[in-house]
Amino acid sequence: MTSPILALEDRRCAALLSADVAELTRLFADDLLWIHGSGKSDGKTGMLDNIGSGRTKYLRIESSQRKVRFFGDIAFVDGAVAMELNLAGEIKQVNSRFTICWARTADDWQIIHWQSTPLRPTA
Incomplete structure (x- = not known):
């Protein structure tokens, strides 16, 4: 049963x-909580505004080590991600561990929570 969730993850990316x-509006739950690696948090409106306005541009997303676990109508995906973003004109390279929570709704699955933790470079 993990493949539908991983397919949704691919759609999200x-x-x-x-x-x-429009697609993110469908995928994000109305009460979404998105906690960035910086510690800043956004809701659905903030995420959509930042992406729609171009203040946040995702240039590259490479996920690995993804693992899906189900608890009733909640699916947790954890893994690693390497991203390149343009944040208000500044290019950032981000390497993190993440957990994303999907909740089953009457129609499909929606993202209710994202949490990322930056990885420190290894010596």
Whole structure:
């Protein structure tokens, strides 16, 4: 049963890369909580505004080590991600561990929570 969730994860990444606000609107729950590696948090409106306005541009997203676990109508995905972003004109390279939570709704699955933790470079 993990493949539908991983397929949704692939849709999420594609929507972030293409700034597809309509798709992200469908994927993000209304009460979304998105906690960035910086510690800053956003809700659905903030995420959509940042992406739709171009203040946040996802240039590259490479996920690995993804593992899906189910608890009833909640699916947790954890893994590693390497991203390149343009944040208000500044290019950032981000390497993190992440957990994303998907909740089953009447129609499909939606993202209710994202949390990322930056990885420190190893010597």
